Amino acid sequence: MNAAVQTTARALIVDDEADIRELLEITLGRMGIETVAVSDLASARRTFDAQPFDLCLTDMRLPDGEGIALVRHINDRSPACPVAVITAYGSAEAAVASLKAGAFDFVSKPIDVAGLRTLVAQALKLAGLDHDAPPHPSLDVSPRLVGQTEAMAALRRTIAKLARSQAPVYVTGESGTGKELVARMIHAEGPRVNGAFVPVNCGAIPAELMESEFFGYLRGAFTGATRDTAGLFARADGGTLFLDEIADLPMSMQVKLLRAIQERSIRPVGATMETAVDVRIVSASHRDLSVEVARGRFREDLYYRLNVIEVKVPPLRDRIADIPMLAERILAGLARKMRLERAPVLSDDARSALMDYNFPGNIRELENILERAVTLAESPVIERGYLRLYSPLAEAAAANPADALVDESTDLESQLEALERERIQSALEACRYNKTKAAQRLGITFRALRYRLAKLGME
Numbered sequence: 001m002n003a004a005v006q007t008t009a010r011a012l013i014v015d016d017e018a019d020i021r022e023l024l025e026i027t028l029g030r031m032g033i034e035t036v037a038v039s040d041l042a043s044a045r046r047t048f049d050a051q052p053f054d055l056c057l058t059d060m061r062l063p064d065g066e067g068i069a070l071v072r073h074i075n076d077r078s079p080a081c082p083v084a085v086i087t088a089y090g091s092a093e094a095a096v097a098s099l100k101a102g103a104f105d106f107v108s109k110p111i112d113v114a115g116l117r118t119l120v121a122q123a124l125k126l127a128g129l130d131h132d133a134p135p136h137p138s139l140d141v142s143p144r145l146v147g148q149t150e151a152m153a154a155l156r157r158t159i160a161k162l163a164r165s166q167a168p169v170y171v172t173g174e175s176g177t178g179k180e181l182v183a184r185m186i187h188a189e190g191p192r193v194n195g196a197f198v199p200v201n202c203g204a205i206p207a208e209l210m211e212s213e214f215f216g217y218l219r220g221a222f223t224g225a226t227r228d229t230a231g232l233f234a235r236a237d238g239g240t241l242f243l244d245e246i247a248d249l250p251m252s253m254q255v256k257l258l259r260a261i262q263e264r265s266i267r268p269v270g271a272t273m274e275t276a277v278d279v280r281i282v283s284a285s286h287r288d289l290s291v292e293v294a295r296g297r298f299r300e301d302l303y304y305r306l307n308v309i310e311v312k313v314p315p316l317r318d319r320i321a322d323i324p325m326l327a328e329r330i331l332a333g334l335a336r337k338m339r340l341e342r343a344p345v346l347s348d349d350a351r352s353a354l355m356d357y358n359f360p361g362n363i364r365e366l367e368n369i370l371e372r373a374v375t376l377a378e379s380p381v382i383e384r385g386y387l388r389l390y391s392p393l394a395e396a397a398a399a400n401p402a403d404a405l406v407d408e409s410t411d412l413e414s415q416l417e418a419l420e421r422e423r424i425q426s427a428l429e430a431c432r433y434n435k436t437k438a439a440q441r442l443g444i445t446f447r448a449l450r451y452r453l454a455k456l457g458m459e
């Protein structure tokens with residue numbers, strides 16, 4: 001009964017070429033969308049301000065200005081209204097600039113009607129999400145991205161904003177800071193939520209299998225290819241492909257990835273035809289990709305394509321106020337996993353020790369520390385000793401109490417580095433260079449060890 005009145009979606013079309021306006025009007029009209037078409041920037045602004053719209057499609061070049069000016073105009077007035085920009089064929093720079101300015105997506109000329117329909121459908125889903133949801137759904141304390149510091153609140157706001165766009169996002173941050181979690185939230189809060197989120201660790205796929213893993217293959221394409229198999233791109237069609245450790249992608253694959261992103265299509269191994277795919281790319285690395293570019297290990301054009309928008313996930317040591325809450329959530333999770341009657345709690349002393357620690361392995365390290373402590377502790381209260389926090393200065397002081405803490409002949413940074421180097425070296429020797437065991441011995445993750453070895457030039 002009393003069903004809500006279904007309002008027809010309305011789109012503003014802005015293009016000075018009459019045949020393109022017509023093509024857009026016909027395509028959207030067939031999708032049941034009401035359209036209003038104008039031919040210049042001034043009329044577009046006026047029309048937009050005077051009537052409600054759920055979507056806008058604008059050409060980049062207009063007789064009286066740039067489409068980007070309209071993107072900004074609409075974003076200022078109605079941030080909920082997605083704007084897509086129509087760019088000339090091959091003008092990657094214009095496409096990237098429009099995404100940076102806040103465009104939802106772009107279409108390049110000549111317009112491919114199927115691609116246009118997909119884009120419009122995504123944009124309307126977004127508008128639909130918006131009518132149903134509170135204005136900033138992710139500003140609520142999300143059960144998943146824990147933290148109440150300003151750094152976390154800002155990150156949630158960024159995620160909410162990025163979820164509304166189709167722009168490629170590059171997530172940076174140290175190991176274990178939550179880069180994958182951020183990527184998942186960008187996916188989950190956007191119009192692609194019903195599509196798959198496909199995470200890939202680019203460093204874990206052998207180079208010779210990369211192409212078939214990414215693009216799939218046809219039966220008979222090579223020995224052992226007994227049936228057609230979809231690749232990662234095809235699995236992420238309509239959803240998000242999360243390329244973790246993107247810096248590990250070999251050069252040969254970087255070219256193919258760039259092509260797939262630019263053309264929005266893939267060619268499975270053994271196929272003669274390309275297949276269109278609609279995939280949003282979110283990538284991440286704990287390495288500085290611009291340094292990799294400068295060293296000639298990462299293609300600049302691909303970097304430019306992936307890094308349209310960069311999100312920085314802060315290290316845990318920059319938001320210590322979040323540590324108690326995170327610890328509480330992690331302990332509750334461990335209690336469920338280990339079927340404990342009550343969630344263990346930290347003693348006051350243990351809590352302040354955690355807040356003093358610098359967490360080179362970030363949240364993942366916090367998880368490991370707490371898991372080990374819960375296993376070791378016999379009572380439901382975790383005392384400081386069970387955390388086994390390693391402090392280079394304390395250890396040096398124990399070894400040489402007279403001067404370890406007051407060596408003022410070198411700066412603190414080099415002193416810490418020397419201690420770190422020494423600790424890692426002795427752990428490696430004790431474990432016969434088995435890095436997994438050495439990491440356990442040091443109480444850090446394997447990834448964190450690998451990262452430190454690289455940083456210290458000890459590889």
Ligand SMILES: Nc1ncnc2c1ncn2[C@@H]1O[C@H](COP(=O)(O)OP(=O)(O)OP(=O)(O)O)[C@@H](O)[C@H]1O
Nearest residue numbers: 144145146174175176177178179180181363364447
């Ligand atoms: N803000 C947060 N709230 C709750 N849990 C978090 C938060 N950030 C990260 N985590 C948890 O920390 C762990 C590490 O996160 P994640 O795998 O996303 O990190 P990462 O930066 O991708 O790591 P890596 O660089 O090693 O791939 C996960 O178990 C994740 O659920």
